[in-house]
Amino acid sequence: MQFDSELDLSRGKVELPIFLPVATRGFVKAVPMQKINDIGIKALISNSVHLTVSPGLEILEKTKGINGYTGFKGSYFTDSGGFQILREELVKIEKDGILFRDRKSGKKVKVTPEISSEIQGKIRSDVAMMLDDCPPYGAEETRYSLSVKRTFEWGKIFSTMKVPNQKRFGIIQGGFDADLRRESARLMSSLEFDGFAIGGLKIGEPKELTDMVLNKTLPLIPKEFPIYLMGVGDPLSIVEYSDAGIGVFDSTYPTRNARHGFVLTNEGSINLKNAKHSIDFEPIENGCSCETCTYYSKTKLRELYKNEDPSFQYLATVHNLDFMQRFMESVRNDREKAREIAKKFSKLNYSESHNDNIG
Numbered sequence: 203m204q205f206d207s208e209l210d211l212s213r214g215k216v217e218l219p220i221f222l223p224v225a226t227r228g229f230v231k232a233v234p235m236q237k238i239n240d241i242g243i244k245a246l247i248s249n250s251v252h253l254t255v256s257p258g259l260e261i262l263e264k265t266k267g268i269n270g271y272t273g274f275k276g277s278y279f280t281d282s283g284g285f286q287i288l289r290e291e292l293v294k295i296e297k298d299g300i301l302f303r304d305r306k307s308g309k310k311v312k313v314t315p316e317i318s319s320e321i322q323g324k325i326r327s328d329v330a331m332m333l334d335d336c337p338p339y340g341a342e343e344t345r346y347s348l349s350v351k352r353t354f355e356w357g358k359i360f361s362t363m364k365v366p367n368q369k370r371f372g373i374i375q376g377g378f379d380a381d382l383r384r385e386s387a388r389l390m391s392s393l394e395f396d397g398f399a400i401g402g403l404k405i406g407e408p409k410e411l412t413d414m415v416l417n418k419t420l421p422l423i424p425k426e427f428p429i430y431l432m433g434v435g436d437p438l439s440i441v442e443y444s445d446a447g448i449g450v451f452d453s454t455y456p457t458r459n460a461r462h463g464f465v466l467t468n469e470g471s472i473n474l475k476n477a478k479h480s481i482d483f484e485p486i487e488n489g490c491s492c493e494t495c496t497y498y499s500k501t502k503l504r505e506l507y508k509n510e511d512p513s514f515q516y517l518a519t520v521h522n523l524d525f526m527q528r529f530m531e532s533v534r535n536d537r538e539k540a541r542e543i544a545k546k547f548s549k550l551n552y553s554e555s556h557n558d559n560i561g
């Protein structure tokens with residue numbers, strides 16, 4: 203691993219590699235904040251554009267930032283929203299920024315690097331991601347090369363707008379061309395950032411391309427900087443890419459799968475909807491001390507799911523977050539064990555994303 207094993211944030215140090223559960227508007231879906239704190243989660247990822255729409259900056263300023271609003275004791279990372287270009291929230295990408303449309307309210311928000319900096323400053327997240335231009339998979343070569351130039355221009359502005367107690371990460375683009383990736387890594391690491399994300403990956407490309415880009419890009423980032431692979435967080439990928447030097451992961455993997463009836467264990471994932479759990483009085487995972495495994499058998503959970511009881515989402519998510527905490531502990535301190543656990547996971551059916559607004 204090439205990064206320092208810790209990231210020093212205003213609310214304390216976090217050990218790397220770290221997994222960030224997704225809290226698009228500040229909260230993790232289905233689980234109250236007190237429980238998130240109790241589980242010991244040290245950092246979450248939220249979306250600064252979504253936070254601007256709801257609860258809105260007026261409220262976040264009154265609460266002296268997002269932690270005052272949500273009650274989370276750990277650190278927030280905030281995304282600038284660049285990744286949303288891949289989704290329908292985008293209205294238009296312009297030379298100086300991105301015009302977003304919120305799906306729910308229809309409200310339009312224009313985000314430039316200056317505005318993104320200002321928004322994330324008011325949110326008071328511990329780590330702010332720069333606004334980047336992230337073209338979809340399969341775009342023309344010229345589109346990728348434009349995104350490298352544009353992301354650099356935006357990075358120049360964003361990196362100089364410092365906010366006290368906030369770290370700022372640059373984002374490396376360049377599509378699936380090794381030269382463009384090298385160029386972007388060179389340009390971005392010439393700017394004053396505290397860490398870097400590898401953007402525009404895991405957007406539908408085959409794994410060989412993801413790996414090629416990481417192989418070409420990672421050695422070009424100076425060793426002292428933490429590297430964030432956005433939107434990736436299944437156990438297999440975490441083990442593989444943390445070996446390659448990635449220190450920060452995020453994904454809806456544990457939370458969205460939980461809501462769809464998939465729970466994670468050291469023996470792989472379990473589909474609670476499966477008929478074989480109809481009479482199964484064992485907990486999801488023996489030896490797990492989470493609230494769900496303490497009080498609920500798989501039979502009970504399956505019934506709650508079938509009856510669409512709202513408590514199911516809470517219970518399944520609590521276990522999956524507890525699992526991720528334990529799994530990341532192994533990734534940091536017992537690589538062999540982490541590797542053994544990761545092997546038990548094959549890809550689940552639900553797509554990953556770091557936007558938990560859907561599904």
Ligand SMILES: [Zn+2]
Nearest residue numbers: 490492495521
């Ligand atoms: Zn459990």
